[in-house]
Amino acid sequence: MMNREEIKKDLKKLLSEKRYEHTLGVEYTAACLAIRYGADMDKAALAGLLHDCAKYLSADDKIRYSKRFGMPISEYERKNPELLHAKLGACFAHAKYGVSDPEILSAITWHTTGKPNMSLMDKILYIADYIEPNRCQASNLKEVRALAFRDIDECLCLILKDSVKYLATKKSTIDPTTRKTWEYYKEFMMQMENHS
Numbered sequence: 001m002m003n004r005e006e007i008k009k010d011l012k013k014l015l016s017e018k019r020y021e022h023t024l025g026v027e028y029t030a031a032c033l034a035i036r037y038g039a040d041m042d043k044a045a046l047a048g049l050l051h052d053c054a055k056y057l058s059a060d061d062k063i064r065y066s067k068r069f070g071m072p073i074s075e076y077e078r079k080n081p082e083l084l085h086a087k088l089g090a091c092f093a094h095a096k097y098g099v100s101d102p103e104i105l106s107a108i109t110w111h112t113t114g115k116p117n118m119s120l121m122d123k124i125l126y127i128a129d130y131i132e133p134n135r136c137q138a139s140n141l142k143e144v145r146a147l148a149f150r151d152i153d154e155c156l157c158l159i160l161k162d163s164v165k166y167l168a169t170k171k172s173t174i175d176p177t178t179r180k181t182w183e184y185y186k187e188f189m190m191q192m193e194n195h196s
Helices: 004-014 017-037 041-050 059-068 075-079 081-095 102-109 120-131 141-148 152-169 176-195
Strands: none
Touching: 004 017, 004 041, 017 041, 017 120, 041 081, 041 102, 041 120, 059 081, 075 081, 081 102, 102 120, 120 141, 120 152, 141 152, 152 176
C-alpha cells in the first residue's frame, strides 16, 4: 500500500487547492471522531484522505472509469455522474493506492449517499465530510458539529434530514439511496425513542 505522505503528494497534484484542503479537513475530522467513538483512528484518517480521490474526473471520465471497473451505474447516477466519485473513489483507493481494508473501502463508497445500516466507520466518514473545519454552508453547522461528538446516530439523522430538505427546496430529485438511508434512520431513531 502507498504510504500516507505519497498519497498526499499525489492528491495535491490531482485535486484543486480547495478540494485538497477539504480532504485534509475530512482526514483530521474522521480521526477525531474515531477517537471519540473508539474506532480505528488510522483507518478513519485514511478513509478521509481518500474519500474524494476520484472527484477531479470529468463527468464523462467518471462514467468511462465506472465501466472499466465493471461498476453498475444506476439511471440516477447516469443523469448525475458527480455521484459516481464515491464508488469510483473506493475503486481508485484499492487499485491505485493499494487499500484492501473493506471497512475503509465501504466508508469511501457510501460517504455521499449513505446507506441503510451503516457501520461505525461509514458513519464517521459521512459525518466528517459534512462537518470538517473548512465547511461553512449549512446554517446549523455549529449544532451539527457539537452533536457529532455527543451522539453519532442522532447527528447522522440530522444531516440526512437536512440534506433531504435542502434537495427538496432546490427542486432536485433525491438519489434513491439517500432516500432509503433517510427512511431507515428515521425509523431507527423512532425505535430508539420508543425504547428510552
